[in-house]
Amino acid sequence: MTMETLPSTAQSAALFARARAVTPGGVNSPVRAFRSVGGSPRFIREAHGAYLTDVDGNRLLDYIGSWGPMILGHDHPAVREAVAAALTRGTSFGAPSEGEVRLAETVTRLTGVDRVRFVNSGTEATMSALRLARGFTDRKFIVKFRGNYHGHADGLLVEAGSGLLTNAEGALGRSAPSSAGVPEDYARLTLVSEYNDPAALDALLAERGHEIAAVIFEPVVGNAGVLVPTPEFLAALHRVREHGALLIADEVMTGFRLSLRGATGLLGLTPDLTCWGKIIGGGLPVGAYGGRADVMDFVSPQGPVYQAGTLSGNPLAMAAGLATLEVLEGDPGLYTRLEAYTARLAEGLKAAAQDAGVPLSVNRVGSMLTAFFQDAPDGSVRTYTDAARSDTAAFATWFQGMLGQGIYWAPSQFESIFISAAHTDTELDATLDAARTAYAHLGGTA
Ligand SMILES: *Cc1c(COP(=O)(O)O)cnc(C)c1O
Secondary structure (H helix, E strand, C coil), X not given: CCCCCCXXXXXXXXXXXXXXXXXXXXXXXXHHHCCCCCCXXXXXXXXXXXXXXXXXXXXXXXXXXXXXCCCCCECCHHHHHHHHHHHCCCCXXXXXXXXXXXXXXXXXXXXXXXXXXXXXXXXXXXXHHHHHHHHHHCCCEEEEECCCCCCCCHHHCECCCCCCCCCCCXXXXXXXXXXXXXXXXXXXXXXXXXXXXXHHHXXXXXHHHHHEEEEEECCCECECECECCCHHHHHHHHHHHHHCCEEEEECCXXXXXXXXXXXXXXXXXXXXXXXXXXXXXXXXXXXXXXXXHHHHCCECCCCCECCCCCCCCCHHHHHHHHHHHHHHHCCCCHHHHHHHHHXXXXXXXXXXXXXXXXXXXXXXXXXXXXXXXXXXXXXXXCCHHHHCCCCHHHHHHHHHHHHHCCEXXXXXXXXXXXXXXXXXXXXXXXXXXXXXXXXXXXXXXX
């Protein structure tokens, strides 16, 4: 398909018009609206393997994977069968069931945490982990990093990632909310430091370490585009505990994606608490937080920190998560295959961009990748400030070029794409063919 014969999107447009009348912006999560790249979103009818089919019948090669969960590809038979079997036994009990124990046993065994509590989203996981850290340390302040995203709880919508670049006031650790409706009084308790700046973190800890309950971070960032931590930054994170603060790894995106032990396992970090979401639910709504027994036993009903959920540990969701983790664990070559695909994709994108005279800087880890439209050596984009130098207009044009050829890339310069086990050489070749066309149009050499 060439860029000149664009597919029909009439049914998607009609649904979007209806959606806008009854839902804010027509979507239930903002980045789905395609605001930063223009145009209107595709409404998806079904998904199998590496492909989505929209309501107009267009087949799209999917690089979003539901923003991370679908590491096995869509409609994986093991997951489908596990959910179908659970469905015959009822959908929610409001009482404990075996699936919760089995998934908790699997998560603790794979990740090395002592205890885990299941919730319904990544947002709930980070929000609950922070309450726990405050209850455990009896301190108020938390530290997060500029451009990291930890879900939409009030205190975490401060200098948050995914394109919400806000103007810092400059002073160390001072920050403004990224969203209306977040009182300054809440934002005040969130101190912000620069990712990959160990000196800034050390300085903040030296000044205020005694007041800080926890430092929360993305061990590999996906929400400012992919950013990889430097060894010096990791060493600074290890020093957090010297100040009596807890280290909270937000592995909602990276958990079970970069390895069975997540990004922290790969990087040799041992956090006090870890948050999960996305893959842990196999495409159903699940989040979790876990860690050291002495900290986790502060959670109710064992301890004084309250946290609850009507649908937490839902039997369908537990079945989908367990089936997903079992497939991942049963296929030891899977992470290597994902990485190999992603490495070849990175090389191909870079070569195609160079041929077309389009500046591109690629960051990738495992099956996560961001191609920043900027003239910097690969791997040198290390902070949100670096990422923000990208040419978002060029990205948007390239994105539309890809979508017109049936390649469904993340609709933002500041997001990771996700490779699944269903992506094969066929998909890789199709992607690079499309990318060459899209870059050539952008570079004006076609
Ligand atoms: C997606 C994400 C969250 C939020 O999870 P939701 O399930 O969308 O609430 C939190 N942290 C990170 C790192 C994420 O990528």
